[in-house]
Amino acid sequence: MTAISLRNVDISYGDTKIVHGATFDVAEGESFALVGESGSGKSTILKAIAGLAPEWTGDIDVLGQSRGHGVDYRFASRCQMVFQDPYGSLHPRKTVDSVLTEPLKIHGIGNRDTRVKDILNAVGLDQRFRFRFPHQLSGGQRQRVAIARALILEPRVMLLDEPTSALDVSVQAEILNLLKRLRAEQGLTYLMVTHNLPVVGFMCERMAIMNKGRIVEIAPSTALHDGSFGDPYSQSLYAASGGNPDLKEIV
Amino acid sequence: MTLLSVENLRVSFPTPSGPVEVVKGLSFDLGRERLGIVGESGSGKSMTGRAILRLIRSPGHQIADKMEFDGIDLQNRSERQMRQLRGARISMVMQDPKFSLNPVMTIGAQIAEALRVHEKLPRRAVRARVLEMLEAVRINDPERVMKLYPHEVSGGMGQRVMIAMMLIPQPDLLIADEPTSALDVSVQAQVLDLIDELVREKGMGLILISHDLNLVARYCDRIMVMNAGRVVETCAADDLHKAQHPYTQGLLAAVPRMEETRDELPVLDRSQWSGT
Numbered sequence: 001m002t003a004i005s006l007r008n009v010d011i012s013y014g015d016t017k018i019v020h021g022a023t024f025d026v027a028e029g030e031s032f033a034l035v036g037e038s039g040s041g042k043s044t045i046l047k048a049i050a051g052l053a054p055e056w057t058g059d060i061d062v063l064g065q066s067r068g069h070g071v072d073y074r075f076a077s078r079c080q081m082v083f084q085d086p087y088g089s090l091h092p093r094k095t096v097d098s099v100l101t102e103p104l105k106i107h108g109i110g111n112r113d114t115r116v117k118d119i120l121n122a123v124g125l126d127q128r129f130r131f132r133f134p135h136q137l138s139g140g141q142r143q144r145v146a147i148a149r150a151l152i153l154e155p156r157v158m159l160l161d162e163p164t165s166a167l168d169v170s171v172q173a174e175i176l177n178l179l180k181r182l183r184a185e186q187g188l189t190y191l192m193v194t195h196n197l198p199v200v201g202f203m204c205e206r207m208a209i210m211n212k213g214r215i216v217e218i219a220p221s222t223a224l225h226d227g228s229f230g231d232p233y234s235q236s237l238y239a240a241s242g243g244n245p246d247l248k249e250i251v
Numbered sequence: 252m253t254l255l256s257v258e259n260l261r262v263s264f265p266t267p268s269g270p271v272e273v274v275k276g277l278s279f280d281l282g283r284e285r286l287g288i289v290g291e292s293g294s295g296k297s298m299t300g301r302a303i304l305r306l307i308r309s310p311g312h313q314i315a316d317k318m319e320f321d322g323i324d325l326q327n328r329s330e331r332q333m334r335q336l337r338g339a340r341i342s343m344v345m346q347d348p349k350f351s352l353n354p355v356m357t358i359g360a361q362i363a364e365a366l367r368v369h370e371k372l373p374r375r376a377v378r379a380r381v382l383e384m385l386e387a388v389r390i391n392d393p394e395r396v397m398k399l400y401p402h403e404v405s406g407g408m409g410q411r412v413m414i415a416m417m418l419i420p421q422p423d424l425l426i427a428d429e430p431t432s433a434l435d436v437s438v439q440a441q442v443l444d445l446i447d448e449l450v451r452e453k454g455m456g457l458i459l460i461s462h463d464l465n466l467v468a469r470y471c472d473r474i475m476v477m478n479a480g481r482v483v484e485t486c487a488a489d490d491l492h493k494a495q496h497p498y499t500q501g502l503l504a505a506v507p508r509m510e511e512t513r514d515e516l517p518v519l520d521r522s523q524w525s526g527t
Contacts, residue, residue, distance in 0.1 A: 037435045038406065139292070168291045168462050173505035173516035180515070195436055201511035225510045240437040242465070242509065 009058035036210035080150035086142035287467035290477035348409030359397030407438035
């Protein structure tokens with residue numbers, strides 16, 4: 001079954017059209033990456049799926065149900081998003097506990113105490129962090145809280161917007177391992193935005209390369225091993241990431 | 252020839268439970284070469300860069316047995332004398348162009364200011380130097396870009412403007428503190444190639460501060476790995492893969508590779524070192 005399916009999706013902010021005719025499918029249980037430079041529209045696609053960029057046309061299907069333009073409670077319990085900057089995405093005056101119980105309250109889910117305890121265990125945070133504020137946590141710990149907040153509703157699909165780009169390489173390794181483990185344990189589907197190609201090689205099976213709002217190529221992540229990209233733009237992006245020293249010039 | 256010589260540099264900040272040292276007795280010598288400083292957040296690498304320019308803000312405190320730049324004792328200089336040195340002889344490229352450029356001044360005026368503070372030149376000569384510098388950092392149509400404000404240019408272009416501003420007084424030492432971490436990979440390579448080229452051409456010294464080991468290895472001659480305020484290892488950039496210290500090896504292994512086949516990335520075991 002396809003978890004996410006986009007057909008000819010155009011997304012605009014006001015009068016400016018950002019994404020032109022995006023079409024791709026992500027199978028259930030798959031990990032799919034959107035890569036490209038800043039301004040290529042990769043995060044905008046995630047926002048449109050999550051309902052944060054409502055000005056789109058075309059068809060967006062998530063887990064077999066088509067996505068409307070408005071706020072959708074039932075959608076939120078199936079699909080959740082993790083944002084780029086853990087320093088900006090957690091409310092500075094709410095404790096970890098209230099951040100994690102808020103989605104449960106909204107959706108009227110009981111047994112909150114056990115659920116919070118379990119989710120903290122699942123993301124590898126000690127119980128003593130439960131009543132702390134974000135400023136008392138390190139960047140890696142905050143990103144774990146953000147992942148826990150997304151996971152607490154037991155979604156099937158996770159939208160990851162550059163989940164490790166604000167973190168150090170050593171902490172990045174921990175978060176990537178965590179995401180990979182959670183996916184294996186819970187059979188999640190990931191749609192991940194990143195500009196770091198080696199991270200794609202580690203986390204994902206397929207990727208879509210975007211340039212100026214258009215998907216130029218969909219390639220398997222094994223293409224990163226030998227650089228077998230069809231499109232010249234993908235090749236230059238690969239080369240700029242240190243892939244092939246012979247192709248260093250950027251188009 | 253030694254350009255900069257630092258011995259036993261210590262930077263500390265007071266806390267309710269006594270002073271905390273973030274740089275603990277750092278010593279190094281720098282010639283007209285490219286030195287990379289690598290470490291995680293909180294390892295003291297940026298503080299080292301700032302301490303060289305005596306830019307540690309109060310209540311922070313820095314002390315060293317010796318800090319000498321081109322025969323000048325940096326510690327005995329007054330604030331006024333330091334200002335003459337900053338920018339003119341030693342300059343620093345900051346992390347994010349969004350926060351480091353003046354939002355209410357045009358790019359041309361900002362670059363010209365950097366030059367006018369240190370040299371007395373007729374207005375026409377200043378303008379010519381600014382244009383020449385913008386061309387050197389590969390900005391097309393410098394005439395137009397001079398009149399733009401920082402919010403009107405992209406991140407990569409903003410960073411190139413910063414580099415132009417830092418290099419226009421022709422300093423002897425450039426400190427680049429994570430010059431590309433706010434930029435895209437494709438622009439990253441361009442900006443670093445540019446710094447590299449300009450540094451080689453003018454025979455300057457470069458200190459490149461970054462948390463990305465592979466990037467530093469590509470652009471530096473020598474690498475200093477820092478952890479918790481101390482240098483754990485110094486090696487030639489070419490010998491990085493032969494690094495001895497477990498911390499350096501751990502950092503290297505944690506980076507995902509392009510030809511990734513590992514199922515799990517190795518994680519640093521922090522209990523091994525006296526970290527914070």
